[in-house]
Amino acid sequence: QKEVEQNSGPLSVPEGAIASLNCTYSDRGSQSFFWYRQYSGKSPELIMSIYSNGDKEDGRFTAQLNKASQYVSLLIRDSQPSDSATYLCAVSDNYGQNFVFGPGTRLSVLP
Amino acid sequence: DTAVSQTPKYLVTQMGNDKSIKCEQNLGHDTMYWYKQDSKKFLKIMFSYNNKELIINETVPNRFSPKSPDKAHLNLHINSLELGDSAVYFCASRRTSGETQYFGPGTRLLVL
Numbered sequence: 091q092k093e094v095e096q097n098s099g100p101l102s103v104p105e106g107a108i109a110s111l112n113c114t115y116s117d118r119g120s121q122s123f124f125w126y127r128q129y130s131g132k133s134p135e136l137i138m139s140i141y142s143n144g145d146k147e148d149g150r151f152t153a154q155l156n157k158a159s160q161y162v163s164l165l166i167r168d169s170q171p172s173d174s175a176t177y178l179c180a181v182s183d184n185y186g187q188n189f190v191f192g193p194g195t196r197l198s199v200l201p
Numbered sequence: 202d203t204a205v206s207q208t209p210k211y212l213v214t215q216m217g218n219d220k221s222i223k224c225e226q227n228l229g230h231d232t233m234y235w236y237k238q239d240s241k242k243f244l245k246i247m248f249s250y251n252n253k254e255l256i257i258n259e260t261v262p263n264r265f266s267p268k269s270p271d272k273a274h275l276n277l278h279i280n281s282l283e284l285g286d287s288a289v290y291f292c293a294s295r296r297t298s299g300e301t302q303y304f305g306p307g308t309r310l311l312v313l
Contacts, residue, residue, distance in 0.1 A: 122300055133291055133304035134244065176242060182300070187232075188257055189302065191244040 092117040094181050094192035102198045109166040111195050113179030116160070123155055125164045126178040128194065134178055138164060169199045204228050205305035207292050213311045214282055221278045222308045224292030232256075233275040234293040234302065235267060244291070250275055251297060282312045 093116040103109045111125075122141050126134035140146045140153040140162065152165040162181075166173055179192040205226045214220055226233065234257075235247040249257035250269040264280045275292060292305040 124300070128242075133307050135304070136301050139300055178244060187249060187251075189234075189246055191246075194242050194244075 092120075092181075092183075092190050094179055094190050096177075096179050096192040096195045098193055099196040100198050101195055102200060103169050105169060105171060105199055105201050107169050107199075109169045109173065109197055109199070111164040111166075111177050111179075111197065113162045113164075113192055114160055115162070115179075115181045115190075117181065117183070117190075118157075118160065120160075120181045120183060122182040123153070123162045124180040124182070124189075125151075125153060125162075126180060126191075128176045128178055130175075166197075169197075171199045171201050173197060174199045205292055205294055205303050207290075207305040207308050209308060210306065211309050211311075213313065215313055216282055216284060218282050219278070219280045220282060220310070221276055222290055222292075222310075224275045224277075224305055226273055226292075226294040226303070226305075228294060228296075228303060230294040230296050230299075230303075231272050232295050232297050233269065233272075235275065235277050236291040236293060236304075238289045238291060238307070240288070248275075248277075282310075284312050286310060287312045 125138040128134045138153040140155045146153045150167045154163045176194040178194045182189045232251045234249045238244045248267045253269045266278045269275045289307045293302040295302045
C-alpha cells in the first residue's frame with residue numbers, strides 16, 4: 091500500500107514568518123512530487139512540483155526533495171494570512187498516472 | 202470559461218438511490234480522474250481514464266461505474282447509495298505528457 095504522510099496540524103505561524111510543511115512517502119519508485127493548496131470548500135490547486143533531489147524555488151515557495159530519505163517539504167517565506175489553507179502533498183508513480191495524496195496539513199497564518 | 206466543470210455542485214439523496222455526476226473539461230486534455238475526498242479531507246483516487254480507456258481502477262465498490270463517452274467527458278454513476286458514500290467528489294484532468302492536474306469545483310454528495 092503506497093502511503094503519503096503529513097502532520098495534520100493545524101500549524102500556526104505569525105504573519106511574515108516561515109512556514110515549514112513536511113511530507114514522507116513509502117514508495118521508493120515514486121518519481122514526481124507535488125504540493126497542492128486547498129482553501130476551505132474549494133478544489134485543490136497546484137502550487138509546486140519537484141522531480142529531482144534538492145531545492146526548487148518559485149516566489150515565496152521553496153520545495154525540497156530528498157529521495158534517499160523519502161522526504162518532501164514546502165517552505166513558505168513571508169507567510170501571509172491568505173496562505174491559510176490546507177496543503178496537500180502528492181506523489182506520482184513512475185508512469186505519472188497514479189497520484190497518491192497525503193492527508194494534508196492545515197496552515198493558519200495569524201495577522 | 203470554466204476549465205473543468207462538474208454537475209451537480211450539490212447532491213442530497215436517500216440511501217438506496219442511484220445517482221450520476223458529470224464532468225467536462227475544455228482544456229483538450231486526454232487523461233481524466235475521479236477522486237473522493239472524505240470528511241477528514243483525505244483525497245483518494247478512484248478512477249483514471251486516458252483517451253476514453255480505463256487505466257486506473259482503485260479498490261472501489263462496483264456500485265461505482267465510470268463512463269467516458271469522449272475525451273472531454275467523464276461521468277460517474279453510483280448505484281444503491283450508502284451513508285459512507287457521503288463525500289466531495291472531484292473530477293480532474295491533465296495532458297498525458299503533463300504533470301499538472303486541474304481539478305473541478307467538486308460535487309458535494311450527502312446520503313441520508
